[in-house]
Amino acid sequence: MNRREFLKGASLGLGAGALGAMGLYSYTPARSAFLPDVNRQMADFGVCRSVKVTNISETSWFDNGVFMKNVTGAGGLLVDQYTFNWAPFGNGKGIGKGSYEEGIARIKPYIQKGDLHGAWAVARENSVDADNAGGFSCLVEVEAMDGKVSRYLFDCGWNYDWMEESFKREGIDNMLANGEIDGFIQTHEHMDHYWAFPVVAKYGPSVHVYTPSTFYPQGKQYIKDSGHTGEVTEVKKGLFSLQPGVALYQFECPIIFKVFGEMSLYCNVKDVGLVSITGCCHQGIILFADTAYKELKYEKDQFYGLYGGLHISPFDDWDPKYDDLVIGLKKWNLQRVGCNHCTGLITAQKFVDAGYPVVQGTARFRSKTTNYLGNGDIITFPA
Amino acid sequence: MKLEHILPRALGDSHSECASIFTSLVMGAHFERSRARSLGWRGVRPSASEHPAWTCRVAGSGLVFGIRFDGEERCVAASHAVSPDSDQAASAPHCLRGYFSLYAFPPADSPLLDSFPLAALQRALSPGYEDAIREFSGGEPAFQAFRMGQLRLDASFAGDALALTLEAPARHRVLAADGIAADARADAPETVWLVAPGAPECDVPAFRLFMRLFAVLAATAEQRLDEKAAVSRGLSSMPRMCFHRDGRMENCPEEKEFLMNCTASFGPSLAPAGEALTPLRSLPARYRTEEPERRSLPVLHVLTGFLGAGKTTFLRRWLDFLHGRERYTGVIQNEFGKVALDAALMKGDTVVEALDEGCVCCSLADSLRPGLERIIAAMPAEQFVLETTGLANPANVMEALNGLRDLVAPGLVITVADALDLRGDTGLSPGAPGPENAGIRRAQIRKADVIIVNKSDMVSPAELEALISRLRALNGKALVLPARYGNIPFAKLDAWLDAHSEARLPSHVPHILPMEQRDVTHAEEGYSARIVTFEEPVSLETLKRLIARPGLCRAKGIIPIEGKGICIVQYAAARLEITPAPGEIPAGLTLIGTNPAI
Numbered sequence: 001m002n003r004r005e006f007l008k009g010a011s012l013g014l015g016a017g018a019l020g021a022m023g024l025y026s027y028t029p030a031r032s033a034f035l036p037d038v039n040r041q042m043a044d045f046g047v048c049r050s051v052k053v054t055n056i057s058e059t060s061w062f063d064n065g066v067f068m069k070n071v072t073g074a075g076g077l078l079v080d081q082y083t084f085n086w087a088p089f090g091n092g093k094g095i096g097k098g099s100y101e102e103g104i105a106r107i108k109p110y111i112q113k114g115d116l117h118g119a120w121a122v123a124r125e126n127s128v129d130a131d132n133a134g135g136f137s138c139l140v141e142v143e144a145m146d147g148k149v150s151r152y153l154f155d156c157g158w159n160y161d162w163m164e165e166s167f168k169r170e171g172i173d174n175m176l177a178n179g180e181i182d183g184f185i186q187t188h189e190h191m192d193h194y195w196a197f198p199v200v201a202k203y204g205p206s207v208h209v210y211t212p213s214t215f216y217p218q219g220k221q222y223i224k225d226s227g228h229t230g231e232v233t234e235v236k237k238g239l240f241s242l243q244p245g246v247a248l249y250q251f252e253c254p255i256i257f258k259v260f261g262e263m264s265l266y267c268n269v270k271d272v273g274l275v276s277i278t279g280c281c282h283q284g285i286i287l288f289a290d291t292a293y294k295e296l297k298y299e300k301d302q303f304y305g306l307y308g309g310l311h312i313s314p315f316d317d318w319d320p321k322y323d324d325l326v327i328g329l330k331k332w333n334l335q336r337v338g339c340n341h342c343t344g345l346i347t348a349q350k351f352v353d354a355g356y357p358v359v360q361g362t363a364r365f366r367s368k369t370t371n372y373l374g375n376g377d378i379i380t381f382p383a
Numbered sequence: 384m385k386l387e388h389i390l391p392r393a394l395g396d397s398h399s400e401c402a403s404i405f406t407s408l409v410m411g412a413h414f415e416r417s418r419a420r421s422l423g424w425r426g427v428r429p430s431a432s433e434h435p436a437w438t439c440r441v442a443g444s445g446l447v448f449g450i451r452f453d454g455e456e457r458c459v460a461a462s463h464a465v466s467p468d469s470d471q472a473a474s475a476p477h478c479l480r481g482y483f484s485l486y487a488f489p490p491a492d493s494p495l496l497d498s499f500p501l502a503a504l505q506r507a508l509s510p511g512y513e514d515a516i517r518e519f520s521g522g523e524p525a526f527q528a529f530r531m532g533q534l535r536l537d538a539s540f541a542g543d544a545l546a547l548t549l550e551a552p553a554r555h556r557v558l559a560a561d562g563i564a565a566d567a568r569a570d571a572p573e574t575v576w577l578v579a580p581g582a583p584e585c586d587v588p589a590f591r592l593f594m595r596l597f598a599v600l601a602a603t604a605e606q607r608l609d610e611k612a613a614v615s616r617g618l619s620s621m622p623r624m625c626f627h628r629d630g631r632m633e634n635c636p637e638e639k640e641f642l643m644n645c646t647a648s649f650g651p652s653l654a655p656a657g658e659a660l661t662p663l664r665s666l667p668a669r670y671r672t673e674e675p676e677r678r679s680l681p682v683l684h685v686l687t688g689f690l691g692a693g694k695t696t697f698l699r700r701w702l703d704f705l706h707g708r709e710r711y712t713g714v715i716q717n718e719f720g721k722v723a724l725d726a727a728l729m730k731g732d733t734v735v736e737a738l739d740e741g742c743v744c745c746s747l748a749d750s751l752r753p754g755l756e757r758i759i760a761a762m763p764a765e766q767f768v769l770e771t772t773g774l775a776n777p778a779n780v781m782e783a784l785n786g787l788r789d790l791v792a793p794g795l796v797i798t799v800a801d802a803l804d805l806r807g808d809t810g811l812s813p814g815a816p817g818p819e820n821a822g823i824r825r826a827q828i829r830k831a832d833v834i835i836v837n838k839s840d841m842v843s844p845a846e847l848e849a850l851i852s853r854l855r856a857l858n859g860k861a862l863v864l865p866a867r868y869g870n871i872p873f874a875k876l877d878a879w880l881d882a883h884s885e886a887r888l889p890s891h892v893p894h895i896l897p898m899e900q901r902d903v904t905h906a907e908e909g910y911s912a913r914i915v916t917f918e919e920p921v922s923l924e925t926l927k928r929l930i931a932r933p934g935l936c937r938a939k940g941i942i943p944i945e946g947k948g949i950c951i952v953q954y955a956a957a958r959l960e961i962t963p964a965p966g967e968i969p970a971g972l973t974l975i976g977t978n979p980a981i
Contacts, residue, residue: 003504069761078414311707315426316708318426319513343707353868
């Protein structure tokens with residue numbers, strides 16, 4: 001008898017019988033039988049009372065066309081970012097022919113004097129499209145259960161001039177100088193998140209720096225060359241607790257422009273749920289959300305809020321109908337979203353159209369749409 | 384061989400180091416889509432539930448593969464243990480061995496499934512199968528029946544050796560000693576057997592199913608390590624399993640199951656002791672792209688659609704999709720009329736090359752080459768989109784493109800159709816042709832590989848359905864996708880292009896016309912354009928009067944409007960849209976229509 005026809009038709013009564021028992025065996029090569037099983041770990045990393053994020057800058061570059069010309073002109077997405085001849089590591093030799101060593105040699109004297117405007121001016125002479133550079137950076141303020149507020153600076157942007165101006169606009173320069181920043185979190189080594197590090201070091205040379213453990217030698221050297229004197233913690237893959245209710249998670253993944261590893265920040269807000277803050281989410285929002293579900297214990301089992309740039313996935317989905325961020329995020333039932341940066345202007349619009357709880361911004365300071373939580377805008381969790 | 388080219392750090396003791404290597408290997412191959420595809424990848428989805436896991440497709444196989452990391456152990460390779468000049472204790476672990484379960488999920492309608500375990504077939508025929516596969520690692524017991532093989536990943540702590548091994552039965556066959564009856568009355572004299580006593584309950588050529596996946600993985604490692612793999616194969620046997628009615632499983636003494644393995648290794652061998660291997664000259668089942676020369680040229684898609692159908696809206700959304708995935712795409716825009724409004728709207732989105740004051744399908748055919756050359760030089764991207772005027776006949780554009788095969792490879796012809804414009808009179812009798820069946824509109828529909836039925840929310844479901852069936856009657860080969868604000872599942876465009884990489888797309892089928900007849904052009908239909916500029920803010924009434932003129936079918940521009948300031952004005956298919964645009968510079972109003980007085 002044709003098994004397919006049979007199962008299509010009369011299968012239900014058979015489930016508990018011979019067929020049911022039959023389904024239990026499987027191909028089990030002897031060698032792997034002893035391996036320990038891995039279960040949902042649900043690490044308990046404590047709780048905090050609330051989280052506030054101030055967007056210092058989400059405009060990584062101002063003109064996408066110019067940026068794409070740079071990338072394709074230098075040879076594409078596999079090219080090492082330090083060789084693009086992007087500011088501040090320009091050597092005057094043109095697109096795709098730069099190096100960290102030659103670039104930093106030209107600007108280091110200015111950095112050492114604290115003259116970052118002068119450093120950028122030199123870089124502009126020797127680099128491609130320096131004025132297109134902006135940066136990604138935000139301030140995360142966490143209120144602990146006892147009411148004490150901790151401040152984390154999350155990435156530092158790209159363009160010295162733009163970031164110094166943006167830091168001043170939000171008072172970050174003074175916070176750094178007064179020791180009010182408890183930690184500086186460098187999510188990943190990309191230029192638009194990291195290369196304005198001298199601005200951080202200028203105002204807060206002793207701030208505690210956290211980076212993924214997989215920075216390349218140039219990236220590690222840049223911390224020193226920027227005049228930083230404080231502690232540096234290299235975060236290995238997986239969870240790294242900062243304080244009760246606040247943890248970093250380092251995702252090991254190769255990223256375009258020869259970068260490796262990205263950290264995201266998870267906050268567990270009491271009686272509210274999990275709040276996640278991302279730089280670019282190069283590991284992909286799908287893996288990012290799944291990982292939180294699998295590995296973390298959080299309030300009400302509710303993935304409550306999200307802030308930052310949202311890459312859906314580093315891969316094409318094998319099923320084209322799922323290759324959509326709006327669909328990809330649906331199952332998490334998010335309550336509060338502030339998106340910007342690499343999310344995509346129209347993806348943000350689609351979130352709004354689909355009825356997502358997107359917190360609107362004010363489209364000031366060169367941010368392009370109110371669907372983005374733009375430069376100078378603030379989002380709080382809970383509302 | 385340097386493992387740091389895949390994972391730029393020393394191996395540690397996380398118990399998931401091999402999962403990290405695997406993730407990095409696969410992710411690193413996907414920075415550039417064309418590179419991933421030329422290795423044979425056809426989509427990957429990570430699935431982190433419980434264990435690190437992935438589902439994927441590869442070229443040349445209709446299956447969805449599931450890969451699940453099971454765990455890893457420290458070990459000593461045979462070659463290392465016997466090394467006489469080693470100072471280390473022979474038993475000191477010098478490599479990590481990770482195990483991954485391999486699952487094969489055929490489509491529910493595949494005949495292959497009929498040879499899978501009954502439990503697999505039953506699951507595949509149940510509702511929600513294809514969606515559930517995506518979370519196969521979540522622990523659903525029925526999915527165990529799809530587990531058919533294993534991948535082993537060996538990596539040395541010194542970072543100088545890596546090996547990938549596929550192991551699976553040549554034929555995965557389990558015998559049902561007592562048979563499986565089709566109904567509960569198994570002892571009735573007229574028993575109908577699903578599986579006769581002693582016959583195999585399943586009989587799957589497991590090793591062969593996974594070979595394409597393995598070849599893609601090995602080729603990916605070759606590319607990342609910039610080194611050719613040493614390939615070998617081996618064979619071992621284990622007793623075949625036999626299943627009894629009471630649930631007992633036992634070895635079947637007479638029969639053997641042959642376990643085949645294939646290893647791609649880099650650096651010193653990490654093979655376990657006792658594995659007899661035969662070297663192979665090359666990787667079996669390696670994927671080769673059919674048209675390598677095609678890949679070296681950028682792809683040019685052609686976007687058409689009648690005046691005001693929503694081409695630019697669609698394009699901006701498509702670019703958002705592409706650029707969010709780092710698939711940089713340049714745009715060549717051609718507008719009927721002097722003012723490059725569309726280019727102004729796309730400012731900052733991408734690199735735009737504007738070909739103005741004329742139409743690529745006729746007067747501008749000669750300027751297309753220098754335009755393409757300019758944009759390719761400015762941005763050597765992998766694909767470009769030519770957005771034609773609303774009046775362009777794609778048949779004529781395709782003819783012009785034939786002369787540009789040295790610069791670009793032909794992509795899709797995408798036509799944005801305006802549901803409002805094409806729904807026709809409400810009294811249209813069923814089956815009667817609508818406005819789509821004449822002139823430029825007809826030419827645009829007929830030549831399309833993909834038809835986007837835009838503004839589908841502005842007509843009733845019945846009207847939409849009728850329109851879609853009329854469009855299908857005009858062009859049965861195109862993919863038809865209804866859209867609102869130009870939104871479609873954009874990945875479907877890639878899938879459509881892939882599915883037709885060998886078969887010809889409708890747009891590439893030579894268009895044979897009866898003698899003495901040329902393809903219709905808009906000049907013959909009497910379209911012309913005129914630009915009106917306004918020094919003073921214009922009142923809404925004046926604007927409405929202007930666009931109400933007979934013969935006018937499209938108006939667009941950036942003009943000052945009384946009480947609203949600078950606005951973007953869009954008019955098409957009897958619908959007027961005014962959007963305040965405070966930052967824009969007034970650029971006049973372009974009117975397009977068939978009335979010479981316009």
